[in-house]
Amino acid sequence: MEEKITFTLNGMPRTVEVDPETMLVEVIRDVLDLTGTKVGCDNGTCGSCTVVMNGRAVKSCITPVRKAAGADVVTIEGLAKGMTLHPIQKSISESGAVQCGFCTPGIIMELYGLFEAKPTASQAEIETALNKHLCRCTGYEPIRDGALMAQKLMQDRK
Ligand code: FES
Ligand code: FES
Structure with a gap:
């Protein structure tokens, strides 16, 4: 069953209505349209889906979005300041x-x-x-x- 889940993404509050067991990478890419985070293996092996959640690198293909509720999530899109790269x-x-x-x-x-x-x-x-x-x-x-x-x-x- 879908639920509303709110978290901060790259400094902005975002609310999604999804099955809480949906993987975070799917929410980031398919619901919130941020496609900089990649999916390689989709099983926690390759690291290409890594994002930072509450200051810690996590593999978003094996992190259910329910774990992001209330969290501070940063993706690759959140690093550059305008045209200035991190x-x-x-x-x-x-x-x-x-x-x-x-x-x-x-x-x-x-x-x-x-x-x-x-x-x-x-x-x-x-x-x-x-x-x-x-x-x-x-x-x-x-x-x-x-x-x-x-x-x-x-x-x-x-
Ligand atoms: S896509 Fe390979 S670890 Fe997540
Ligand atoms: S997989 Fe091509 S640059 Fe790393």
Whole structure:
């Protein structure tokens, strides 16, 4: 049965009327029309659907929307300020970590959750976070380099 569920999405209150067991990614993409969040495996394996909920990176393909009730959800669309990219977007793009780009929004949101919670995360912690993501194209090194570059940019900005 459908229920009204309200949460904050990229800083704006949103209310949807859906079955509470619907997965969050379906609500974000199909109900709220934000298609930057991708669906690869749809079973919690690839990380491409990652969004940040209450400051923590979650896989939205295995998160029922009922868990988002009252939560603060950020998707890739919430990071840039107008035409200015977030430092993580800028670094990941400049490090050559974007080829087909399918894995990129999920990886950026993973790093956003990590650096918001722990700006001084070690390289090992960054690599552990990135291990939750599959990328068919890059060989992973440019992604790790982009993550380290982003961390430095964010620290220099403070
Ligand atoms: S689409 Fe969610 S983890 Fe792959
Ligand atoms: S850039 Fe293609 S899957 Fe990662």
